[in-house]
Amino acid sequence: MSKNRKNDQKELPIIQQMYDLIIWYVPLLNKLPRDHKFALGDRIAGALYDSLEDLIFARYSTEKLGRLEQVNYRLDVVRYQTRMLKGFDLMDARRYGHVSKLINEIGRALGGWIGQQKAMAR
Numbered sequence: 001m002s003k004n005r006k007n008d009q010k011e012l013p014i015i016q017q018m019y020d021l022i023i024w025y026v027p028l029l030n031k032l033p034r035d036h037k038f039a040l041g042d043r044i045a046g047a048l049y050d051s052l053e054d055l056i057f058a059r060y061s062t063e064k065l066g067r068l069e070q071v072n073y074r075l076d077v078v079r080y081q082t083r084m085l086k087g088f089d090l091m092d093a094r095r096y097g098h099v100s101k102l103i104n105e106i107g108r109a110l111g112g113w114i115g116q117q118k119a120m121a122r
Contacts, residue, residue, distance in 0.1 A: 012055075012059055014055060014106060014110060014113065015052070015056060015059065017102070017105060017109065018048070018051055018052045018055055018106055019052060020102070021048060021099075021102045021103065021106065022048045022049065022052060024098075024099070024102065025044070025045075025048065025102075026045050028091075028095065029041035029042075029044055029045050032085075033090070036085075036088065036090055040081055040084060040085065043081060044078055044081050044082065047074045047075075047077060047078050047081075048078065050074060051071045051075060051078075054067045054068075054070055054074075055068075055071060058071075058113075064113075064117050065114065065117040065118065065121065068110060068113055068114045068117060069114065071110060072107075072111070072114060075103060075106060075107055075110065078103060079103055079107075082099055082100065
């Protein structure tokens with residue numbers, strides 16, 4: 001791997017954060033009871049996969065803001081869906097606390113990137 005490629009990866013930790021969230025969260029979603037796995041679990045997993053894809057596309061796009069805002073909307077939906085898992089007693093408090101922390105970290109990084117893009121557009 002070239003030195004520039006390594007630097008690119010260090011410049012966008014949000015992509016690694018989203019990847020890490022997916023790796024942690026999807027196996028848990030796959031263990032949900034059938035009646036929640038296909039309705040709620042698949043929606044959360046799909047939103048996370050789509051968000052990772054949009055973050056990667058935004059990284060290389062000249063029009064980043066639209067993709068980043070889409071990720072922001074999706075991330076908010078994932079927050080609510082995750083709260084639903086807790087509300088249905090399908091996730092214990094420890095796991096809920098952990099996943100909430102991961103989602104919030106991504107949200108802060110995403111908010112910073114969106115703010116930067118809006119400032120550049122002015």
